[in-house]
Amino acid sequence: MLLNRDRADALMDRHGLEAIVASQTINVFYLSNWATDASWGFGDLALVVLPRDRRLEPAVITVETDSAQPQQRDGTWMKVIRPYRRKPGIGPGARPVDPDDEKNPIPADHAEAVADYLEELGLSGATIGFDDRGLGMDVKALAAPSFQFRDARDLLRDIRMVKTPEELRLMRAATRKTEIGLLNAAEAIAGGATCAEAERAFWSTVPLLGGRPVFLLITPYRPGVGRMPKATPLQPGDNVTFDATAEFDHYTSDIGRTAVIGEPTAEQLRRYNAMRRGWHAALQEFRPGRMSSDIERAVVGHIQAAGNDSFSGCSIHSVGLEHTDHPHPGNSLSPFELVDGSVLSCDMTWMNVGVGRFHLEDLIHVGSGEVVTLNDNDSRMFMCIDGRSERVE
Structure with a gap:
């Protein structure tokens, strides 16, 4: 049930x-x-x-x-x-x-x-x-x-907000299909596709897996220039952010990753890995009874302490049958109180004109004193090189 x-x-x-x-x-x-x-x-x-x-x-x-x-x-x-x-x-x-x-x-x-x-x-x-x-x-x-x-x-x-075992089963399936669609989009980018073409790879992959694609926010960014149209041919140094959602049996998911064309610079890795380390350290902050807005501030603090001192904001929301599956009488990102048994996502985006635009997002289950990541916990940056995508530390 x-x-x-x-x-x-x-x-x-x-x-x-x-x-x-x-x-x-x-x-x-x-x-x-x-x-x-x-x-x-x-x-x-x-x-x-x-x-x-x-x-x-x-x-x-x-x-x-x-x-x-x-x-x-x-x-x-x-x-x-x-x-x-x-x-x-x-x-x-x-x-x-x-x-x-x-x-x-x-x-x-x-x-x-x-x-x-x-x-x-x-x-x-x-x-x-x-x-x-x-x-x-x-x-x-x-x-x-x-x-x-x-x-x-x-x-x-x-x-x-409090998910049953049957709901968690469906959400794990939705998350897996989202991941594979995102990976295929990143692989298409590595093979020379534009973001517009890679978007089609996501939309065609997910139905073959039994899921329903909902959205892929795929953003090309060129350091020193800024955000570019999705049909722009990519070149070394550009980076691409993915914010992906697919459904399985009406239950949704939400995952975010970042790719760089060619080898990332040391500064790109330093900033992005600070986001990763800070996020992992912040998982201890997700406890029932706390307000989402308080945890958002804690996440920002952890990422800044991990080495990205200009990181300034993130957004937490519940996920389930809706992308924002918690009460929101004012707007979809209104603060809410965490409850035991909820599934949550935290959108973390950072941008610097000279360095790039990065996005990181995992799906977590908060229950019985534990925080469990429902998607693949490998959040390393993708490096698109020699026609393939590889994760890089």
Whole structure:
């Protein structure tokens, strides 16, 4: 199961909620283990009702044609699947039905289906969290006068911060596919490709591995000149930064590395290796209960102490079903409190006009008093020479 049910229960109790209704695709998948064809492929809306009281059955609510389709992998763990109309006259499995058949009524839309199921559970007058406030308003118009809804978009992110073993398995797979795609892009650069051409190597590699490429921020930089267009032919002394993300089964990753065309200068190695040493020393700072902003300042201090005294900033974020998988009511990089069991990334970028532009980023799991790097821990700089890429100390 992807869902951390104990954490969901605890946070619903904290916020005084008797159920959560999810309609965003990633939340429906997280709560139910079912990425429905309707929501991911056809633009219809699938939803989940998760009651706090475990004696009440949770349910997936989706269009009637979707409700009878084969489910991906093991399908949902939820026993109740309720339909609503996609098109009058077509029912589960595309069988013709009479939409006015009073013996087998099908709700006219998703809001009515949610309101009906909440009433069936005895929650029509309860306080319910919705990850879509608009849907909460629609359901309130159909529910009892005492019905209340709360914005639960960041509550779902808060629940998702603590990863289950199944989630970690998927994230390790996503991370591996990201790494291989990044390595192939670096190898293409070493073979003479421009950054634009190497980007295509990433986008073509990842699907062959069973993943889905999300983005590759690939930046060519020429010391003394600055950032260049991606189609610029590279020359010795240039460096390239990679910030890569790919998904596996909807779970994402985030890895950053740096390459130099030809042999790096002593100053390039000194600055970049200070970032590496400082980052490794800073892993001890990642402890539950600390604010991300405090740890960011500590990371900067460790990198400066390791020899890159002009390093000035970094950004920490949680990773999971979203690239920024933590509550962020203001913006995606708002400070947040670390929790035990989270997966985190720290973007570290340094630039000096005369030396180059470097990027370093690992994916780590903070849990049970340990910090474990989920990706290949070899963060050495790539040297692109003689048609191949090699790591250099």
